[in-house]
Amino acid sequence: MRDDSAGAVEAARRPRIAIEALSPTVDAGRFPVKTIVGRPVTVEADIFADGHDMLLADVLWRGPDDQEFRRAPMRLIANDRWRAVLTPEAIGRHEIVVEAWWDEFGTFRRDLTKKREVGLDVSLETEEGLILLEKLASAARPEAARPLVDLILRARDSDVADRVSQLLSRATHEAALRADRRAFASRSDSYPLEVERIQAEFASWYELFPRSESGDPNRHGSFRDVIRRLPMIRDMGFDVLYFPPIHPIGETNRKGRNNTLTPGPADVGSPYAIGSAEGGHDAVHPELGTIEDFRELVAAAAQHGLEIALDFAIQCSPDHPWLKEHPGWFDWRPDGTIKYAENPPKKYQDIVNVDFYAPDAVPGLWQALRDVVLYWVEQGVKTFRVDNPHTKSFAFWEWMIADIRAEHPDVIFLAEAFTRPKVMYRLAKLGYSQSYTYFTWRNHKQEIQEYLTELSTADPKHFFRPHFFVNTPDINPFFLQTSGRAGFLIRAALATTLSGLWGMYNGFELCEAAPLPGKEEYLDSEKYEIRVRNWNQPGNIITEITRLNRIRRENPALQTHLNVRFYNAFDDMVLCFGKPGGSPDGAPLDEMILVLISLDPDFERHATYELPLWEFGLPDHGALAVEDLMRGNRFTLTGKTQSVYFNPREMPFHVWRLTRLQGVA
C-alpha cells in the first residue's frame, strides 16, 4: 500500500459536482462575451453529479462596482442543462460564475414522499429528516436556524404521521432552503462578460472631413463650420459624427490631389499623415481651430444629441515630433530612413509606422499611445474609430482597451480592419466594441444571407458587432458606381435594417459615385483635397435616409443584427427578412419588422414571398396587419404566399411592421 494520502486528500477536495459547457463563452473564457446594459443574458450550463441526489444551482455575477456576487437561481431545463437569466445594470467588465450544490433537504423530501406514497414505514426516515434539519440549523445564521429549531422541537413531540406532514410541508421546505448549508458547493471557472452602453450595438454614423465644411472650396473649413452643420446632420437622424484625423499634417512626402506624389503648394495633404512641427496625435490642425474650439464642438454636438467620434490612426508623418523625440520607437533602415507604410496594395508614402516591439518602444510608446486616447477622452470623446488595427500588436490592443475601459467603460472602439476573417474576429475578442465588415462588398442575396447568418447565429454573435458602412473615403463601392440612385437606396435600406450599426461617409446622400477609373476610390477624393457640396442637390436621398433612421429609433427590433431571420422570397434578387421584437425565446410573436429589398437597381421586380405567419403561431391561411413604415400605408395581408412589387425608380424596398389583427384570437 502506497503512502500517498496527499493526492487522495487533494482529489477529495475537488468539486464533487460537474459544471460543464457553460454558455455563453468566447474561447472557453479567454475573452469576454459582449452585451449591452439592460439586456437579459441567458446563462446555461450542464450540471450533474454522481448518484441520484438532487442538486440546486445559482448563477453568480458581479459588475465592476459590486463587492459581492449577485445570484439568480438556475432551473433544470432538460438533459442536465440548467438555465438562468441575468440582466446587467452597469457597464464595464463583469464576471459570471455558476455554483451548484447538493439539495440535501430536497432529496430527503423527494425520497420520503415516494416512500410514503407506497405505504412504507418511514419512522426511521423521519428521524433522519430531523437530524438533517438539525445539521442545517447548526450551520445557519440564527434567523434562519430559529424556524428549524422550532419545527424540530414540535416534530419530536409528534407521532410519525404528523412528523411526515410537518417534514413535507411547504413551510419546512422553505425554512430548510433558507438554512441551506450548500453541501458540496462547486463552482465553475469565472467567465468574463463585457457590458457596454447601447451605442456599442445601436448607432447611426455620419462621416465628414471638417476641412470641407466651409462651403467655400478656397477656404479651409473649421470646427466652427461643423457646428453650423450639426442641425442638418441630426435632422437626418444620425447619432455619431465621425471625423478622419484632425491633427497637424506633415509636409514631407505630402500627397497631392488624387493620391499623387507631386503636390502643389496649396495642397492640403492627407489627414492620415499625422504630425508636423505643430504637434502630433494630441494636437489639432491649426486651420481647423483650437482645442477650445474642438471642445465647443463636442459640447454643441451633445446638445444636438450627437457624439463626436475621432480617428485613432497610429502612424506618423515623417515630420511627427516623435521621430526626433523618440527615434527608438521606429524601425530605421541602414541608410537612416524609415520604410513608408503599406497595406498591400495601398502605399502610404507620406506615413511611417511605429514599431511596437522596437527595444525602446516598451513601455514608452505603448503608454504614449494610450495617453493619446486618454487625452481625447478628457476632451469629451468617447468613441474612437481605429485605423488599420490589424497591422498593430494584438497584445497592445488588449492592454490598451482594457486600460482605458477600466476607468472609462463608456468608451467605444471601432476596428477598421478589412482583412482575413479570423484576424477581424480576434480584434473584436481583444476588446473592440464594433468592427467594419465585408458588408460593403456583399451585394448578392446568398452572400448577404450567409454573412448575416454567420454573424448572428455562430460564435461571432457573442463578441463581434458588425458596423455596416455603405461607403467610406477609402471605398467607393463598384456597385454604387453604376447603380444610380436606386442602388444608394438599396444599400441604405440593407445597412439600416440588417445591423444596429450603420454608417455613411458624406456624399452618399447625394448619390456621389464618380470613381478613379477602374478603382474603388472616389475621383477627387476628399482624402487629398477640400470638397464642397450642395446638400440640396436634386436626386438626393436625404428624405429616405431620414425616414430609415427614424424607423430605427422607433423600433428596437432594428437596433441589433442578432435577431435577423431570413424568409423565402422566390426571386434571387429579392431579400426577405424579419426582425422580431422582444418576445421570449420560442414564444409566438406579437410584432415583427419585415423587410423586403430588391437587390436589382435597374429593373422592376414582382416577387412571391412567404409571409411568416408561423412566427405568430398562425396557420397558413392566417392574416396580419401591416404598417408600411416608409410610405405610411396600413393594410392587411392574408395567407402565407404573397407577392410584392419593387420599383427602382421610386423605392426598391419595403419596411413593414407586422402585428396581429385587432380582435382576432
Add this chain to the structure above:
Amino acid sequence: MRDDSAGAVEAARRPRIAIEALSPTVDAGRFPVKTIVGRPVTVEADIFADGHDMLLADVLWRGPDDQEFRRAPMRLIANDRWRAVLTPEAIGRHEIVVEAWWDEFGTFRRDLTKKREVGLDVSLETEEGLILLEKLASAARPEAARPLVDLILRARDSDVADRVSQLLSRATHEAALRADRRAFASRSDSYPLEVERIQAEFASWYELFPRSESGDPNRHGSFRDVIRRLPMIRDMGFDVLYFPPIHPIGETNRKGRNNTLTPGPADVGSPYAIGSAEGGHDAVHPELGTIEDFRELVAAAAQHGLEIALDFAIQCSPDHPWLKEHPGWFDWRPDGTIKYAENPPKKYQDIVNVDFYAPDAVPGLWQALRDVVLYWVEQGVKTFRVDNPHTKSFAFWEWMIADIRAEHPDVIFLAEAFTRPKVMYRLAKLGYSQSYTYFTWRNHKQEIQEYLTELSTADPKHFFRPHFFVNTPDINPFFLQTSGRAGFLIRAALATTLSGLWGMYNGFELCEAAPLPGKEEYLDSEKYEIRVRNWNQPGNIITEITRLNRIRRENPALQTHLNVRFYNAFDDMVLCFGKPGGSPDGAPLDEMILVLISLDPDFERHATYELPLWEFGLPDHGALAVEDLMRGNRFTLTGKTQSVYFNPREMPFHVWRLTRLQGVA
C-alpha cells in the same frame, strides 16, 4: 500621463501571435483527447498575427518518457488554419503544444523576390538581408552560424545582382532556417492526449461466471475449470475474458434464485455481494480456487492470446471486513444500520455502499480502493470493468485512474454506467477507456444511425469509446426475447461491425433468451445460481461469431467505430454502412468494408441500396470487386443502384470487402 509602465511591459511580453481553436481538444483542455498508440493524430490550430509578415509553426509533443518535446512542422492549409500530424509511439499521458514564430528570413525573401520582379533597386534591401542574417548567426549555435557567416562574407564582396541571387538561393534559405532564432515565439496552452494500447479501442469480450464452468450443476466451478474452456473461447476469436466479481460472497441478506430474498442453504448468492469473513475485494472466493490458481489462469489465458478482465464493484456485503475495520467509511442510519444499495428501479438488499465523503473516508477509503486495483494489476490483470461508476465520486475516478495509469499505462477501465448521456460522457472524460452504451437498446435504423453518427463525428469521438455488448447478465434485451436465432445474428453483426469493441455474455451464442416474464432479466439468472450449458446445442451461432471475429482481426477498418459512414438503403429495415481503410482524409478509397444488415428477424427482404462508388472516385456507372467475407464468394457489382437479398433463416446480413477492379484505371 499615468506612470503604470509595469502593465505595458507585461502586456508587451504576452504572445504576439494568436494561436486559437486548437484541435483536437476536450472541454478546452480540461480533459485529455484519447487515441491509441501508433495512430496518426492530426493537430490543427488557427495561427496568425498582426501585420503581413510570414509565420512558421510547429506542433510540439511529448510522452511520459520524453524529456524534451518532439516537433513536427505545421503547414498552412487555408484561412489561417495550420495542420501537422504526429504519431505517438508510447502509451501514457502526452502533452501537445503549438508554437508559432516570426518567419523573419522567409518574409525578407518573399519581399525581396517581389521587389526584384518589378525591377526596383534593392541594394538597401540586400543590406537589410545581410544584417538579418548576421543577427540570426549571432544567436545561433556555432554549427548553424558558420554557413551564414561564410555567406555574409561572400555576399559583402559581391555586386547587388549577385547578392540578390545569393540571398534568394535555396541554400541560404535552408541555412537561415537552421539558424532561426524563432522571433516572437508564442506557445499555446498545453493540451493533454491520452495514448492507450490498441485494446482500448479494439477488442472482443466474452463474459462468463467461473462458478458455472464445472460442467456439473451441482459442483461449483473453479478457475481450473475455466482453464479448460480457454481454447474454445479463443477459437471463437475473443481477446478478453471477463468475469463478474470473484471475491468471497456475503451471507447476510444473500439473494436466492431469481433475485428472491429467501435463499436456501445451497444458494450461492450474487457475486456482487462482495465480502465475507473470508475476505473482501482483494480475496478470492474459496470455491473458485486460490490466488495461485487465479494467477495460473491469467497465465494460461495469456498463452491462448486472451487477457482476463475483472469486475471492480465498489460495494460491500454486510459481512465485508471493512464494516468492522472501517465503520467510518459508511453512512450509518440512526438505528445502527446502513441503507442497502439501489439503482432505481433495481434494489440490492445484499449490498451496502461506501460513502466517499464520510468524514473518515478521506483518504483511507480512496487509497484502499486504489490499492484493490493495484493488487489485481500485480496479479496480472490489466483490464477492469467497473460496476455502476456513475454512483461513485467523479473526483475519485479521475484521481484513481490517473494514479494507476501513471505507473501502469496499459491498464484499461470500462465504465458500466447505463445512465444519462452527459454523465456517461463525463466518466469517459475522467479517464475511462471504454464505456457500455445505449447500443443494447438501439434496434431501429434511424436510432442506430443517429447514435453512431453522434459517437463518431461529434465531440464524443475524442474521448468516448463505445463498447457494444449484445447482452449482459443484467440485460436480456426484449428484442432477443422474441427474435429467435435471426435476431442474435443481427445483433452480433451490428456489434462486431459497427464498433471496435464488442462483447457478449455467454449463452448469447446459444441464442438463450428465456426472460423473467415482462422483464429484461434472464430467467434463472446466473447472477444468483450456477448454470451449466451444452456448448454444442443445435441452432447455436458459434460459427458465425467465429467468422465475424476473424473478419474483425483481418480488417483494421472494423477495429474502430470512428470511420463509419452510412449510405442510402431504400428500406427502413435495412442498414447500409461502409468502413474505409486507412486512406488519407478526403482521398478516394482503394478499399472499404461494406456492411448490409436487415434489422428484420422475421421476413425476407429485398432492398435497393447505393453502392458507394463515389468514395472510390468512380462514376455512377463504375464497378467494384466484392469479396463476401461471410460466405466467401467473389463477384463484381456495376452501377450505383443495386439490390440485395436477406434471408433471416440463413444469415440476414452481408459483410463485403470492396476493392477496385484489377486492371481498371
